[in-house]
Amino acid sequence: MSLRIKDLPRIPDYVQGMTDHQYLQAAWKNGPLALDRYGFVTAFPARLMQEFMDDRWTRQIETEGMYASGVTSGPMYDFVGNVMLFSNGDVHRRRRGPLARTFARKLMADLRDDVAVRCERLVASLIGQGEVDFLASIAGPLPAEVIGAMLGVPDADMPDFARHVYSAIRGLSLVSPEVRAESDADMAYLLDRVGGLIETRRETPDGGIVSYYLDRVTGGELSEMEILAQMVGLVVAGSDTTRGALTATVSHLLQNPAQWALLKEDPEKWVSGAVSEGLRFDPVIGSIGRITVEQHEIEGMSIPPDTLISASMLTALRDPDIYADPDHFDISRDDHPRLHPVFGGGPHRCLGEALARIELEEALKAVARMAPEMALVGEPARLRGYGAVRKVSAFKVRM
Numbered sequence: 001m002s003l004r005i006k007d008l009p010r011i012p013d014y015v016q017g018m019t020d021h022q023y024l025q026a027a028w029k030n031g032p033l034a035l036d037r038y039g040f041v042t043a044f045p046a047r048l049m050q051e052f053m054d055d056r057w058t059r060q061i062e063t064e065g066m067y068a069s070g071v072t073s074g075p076m077y078d079f080v081g082n083v084m085l086f087s088n089g090d091v092h093r094r095r096r097g098p099l100a101r102t103f104a105r106k107l108m109a110d111l112r113d114d115v116a117v118r119c120e121r122l123v124a125s126l127i128g129q130g131e132v133d134f135l136a137s138i139a140g141p142l143p144a145e146v147i148g149a150m151l152g153v154p155d156a157d158m159p160d161f162a163r164h165v166y167s168a169i170r171g172l173s174l175v176s177p178e179v180r181a182e183s184d185a186d187m188a189y190l191l192d193r194v195g196g197l198i199e200t201r202r203e204t205p206d207g208g209i210v211s212y213y214l215d216r217v218t219g220g221e222l223s224e225m226e227i228l229a230q231m232v233g234l235v236v237a238g239s240d241t242t243r244g245a246l247t248a249t250v251s252h253l254l255q256n257p258a259q260w261a262l263l264k265e266d267p268e269k270w271v272s273g274a275v276s277e278g279l280r281f282d283p284v285i286g287s288i289g290r291i292t293v294e295q296h297e298i299e300g301m302s303i304p305p306d307t308l309i310s311a312s313m314l315t316a317l318r319d320p321d322i323y324a325d326p327d328h329f330d331i332s333r334d335d336h337p338r339l340h341p342v343f344g345g346g347p348h349r350c351l352g353e354a355l356a357r358i359e360l361e362e363a364l365k366a367v368a369r370m371a372p373e374m375a376l377v378g379e380p381a382r383l384r385g386y387g388a389v390r391k392v393s394a395f396k397v398r399m
């Protein structure tokens with residue numbers, strides 16, 4: 001007879017002083033599945049990750065997340081209601097199809113030189129400055145600038161654009177009414193600003209990414225709001241993910257001098273491994289949540305429809321069945337699966353992986369070559385949390 005959800009172990013209370021990894025690995029010792037404090041059935045091992053994202057028995061959480069935060073209207077609600085990430089089935093396929101073609105690897109590869117120049121410019125401006133806030137000076141501006149440039153934001157407006165992006169993103173989490181109001185205002189700004197950029201590209205196509213995308217959606221099935229939401233969605237999906245990933249990877253490199261030395265010795269050779277390992281060792285995505293649509297048997301457990309489920313990235317990426325010596329940061333490891341789990345799976349697998357890797361690789365190459373003496377100041381950066389996008393702490397380096 002299969003077990004029922006009420007029989008599952010609960011994830012114990014957090015013990016002060018544990019890292020997020022230690023905390024979840026301790027919970028995993030009680031079995032492959034457990035119930036978290038929000039009622040999500042959580043899976044720990046890597047082997048369950050893809051099954052938890054399988055759209056034959058699960059679906060993406062749509063606007064329910066907004067309702068749970070008490071949000072039923074406004075700019076953030078409109079965005080969430082129209083963007084591909086929070087949709088399912090045919091609606092999702094309609095929204096994703098044209099953008100997937102726009103984000104094909106080849107088109108992204110053409111952006112590498114531009115990204116490299118941006119990284120070098122950011123790093124060059126900081127050399128000799130002494131103590132530098134890595135988040136505010138490199139990791140934050142880079143992703144917002146890269147996508148901003150893709151959308152046609154002029155360079156002079158970038159700092160202001162980036163500020164609105166990071167402020168708006170906060171509204172995707174549970175936040176205070178004050179932060180919610182600020183984030184809503186910033187989302188309204190982004191929708192308006194990006195809407196204007198789309199209009200400009202309609203009037204004067206330039207052969208760039210937005211023109212390419214508009215060629216594919218104009219006169220098609222998407223509403224104007226859906227077209228706009230997919231463009232703003234790029235900024236939202238591609239900014240604090242890449243910011244956190246770059247910060248955590250650099251922080252771990254600086255805490256592991258032998259690994260940092262290896263990268264500096266031959267950046268071209270080691271950079272791809274450094275990016276994959278940074279994304280594995282301290283993933284910026286804590287978990288991926290879904291809702292079940294039908295009854296399903298898994299690990300001797302019967303999970304009914306309408307159950308909230310979550311696949312834990314933190315534990316899956318340290319699963320000893322996949323990774324040798326998983327608690328060891330090693331940029332030369334050769335046991336990364338062909339598809340890196342941090343970019344998800346199933347129909348929602350990340351569309352921006354190629355771009356994210358280009359940004360992370362070019363940023364690491366720029367610091368390794370141009371700032372080889374870079375060193376930690378004070379505490380290393382930490383990613384915190386177990387939910388969707390983990391929060392990154394302050395991070396200072398000496399350049």
Ligand code: HEM
Binds near residue numbers: 350353355
């Ligand atoms: C290190 C950086 C990144 C990581 C770790 C990451 C991870 C992910 C994950 C796990 C998902 C799936 C979420 C789910 O299934 O619920 C996702 C979706 C998505 N990502 Fe990324 N991402 C990164 C960067 C980017 C970038 C740079 C872009 C584009 C500019 C991007 C665009 C998207 C889009 C559009 C989706 C929605 C796909 C869909 O719903 O079909 N991401 N990402």
